Amino acid sequence: MREETAQARWEERTQRPLLALAVVFAVAYALPIVDTSADASLTGVCAAVEWAVWAAFAGDYAVRLALARDRREFVRTRWLDLAAVVVPVIQPLKLLRLVSTLLLVGQRARMASQIQVTTYVAGAVVGLLMFGSLAVLSVERDAPDGNIRTLGDALWWSFTTMTTVGYGDHAPTTGLGRMIAVGLMLSGIALLGVVTANIAAWFIERFEKDDVEERRQTEAIQALTEEVRALRTEVAALRSRANAD
Numbered sequence: 001m002r003e004e005t006a007q008a009r010w011e012e013r014t015q016r017p018l019l020a021l022a023v024v025f026a027v028a029y030a031l032p033i034v035d036t037s038a039d040a041s042l043t044g045v046c047a048a049v050e051w052a053v054w055a056a057f058a059g060d061y062a063v064r065l066a067l068a069r070d071r072r073e074f075v076r077t078r079w080l081d082l083a084a085v086v087v088p089v090i091q092p093l094k095l096l097r098l099v100s101t102l103l104l105v106g107q108r109a110r111m112a113s114q115i116q117v118t119t120y121v122a123g124a125v126v127g128l129l130m131f132g133s134l135a136v137l138s139v140e141r142d143a144p145d146g147n148i149r150t151l152g153d154a155l156w157w158s159f160t161t162m163t164t165v166g167y168g169d170h171a172p173t174t175g176l177g178r179m180i181a182v183g184l185m186l187s188g189i190a191l192l193g194v195v196t197a198n199i200a201a202w203f204i205e206r207f208e209k210d211d212v213e214e215r216r217q218t219e220a221i222q223a224l225t226e227e228v229r230a231l232r233t234e235v236a237a238l239r240s241r242a243n244a245d
Helices: 002-034 040-067 071-077 079-090 094-109 114-140 151-162 175-244
Strands: none
Touching: 002 040, 002 114, 040 071, 040 079, 071 079, 114 151, 114 175, 151 175
């Protein structure tokens, strides 16, 4: 129990710092893409920051694994965290660092109270929209047949893709760009499902509260009715005794 408490304490204390590091990662990832005039030194610094943030999340996973009461169970239930830590090392592709960081910060964010689900869904939508735009712009901007050349084009494409509208005025032409598109489509559908389920759960909870209140009022009325009947019975008995006397 002490180890489990230590793990929970660690997760609570490190959640906000890791979220802040995720913001730093976002800036480091976006800067070389948005600023086309960035030189090699700035690009190198941004890459180093990205790897440092990923290393922080990897270290967080290692600490949580060390504090876990059942390490096999921890690895089995947190396999997505482990994949996000290992994959960028096996294949040091910049997009994989982006995906792994999003996965890791998403896993940590879900530890918060369920009351904040709407906030995290909204954050996920904005994050996927921005990162999807930057990712597709980075791979499509220099493609020979590409038609996503500016950040505005990329944002418009990401929005229509996440909402599964797909006007077709902008579309990725490279294999990696199409993989990003598939990820955005699936993410949009999943987030829509989460929002729908959250709204349905809210309505169900409200209806259940109304039913509970209605049952409570009905029970109170029934109790009062029984008391009135008992009082009437007692009054009738007293009258009978008075008449007999």
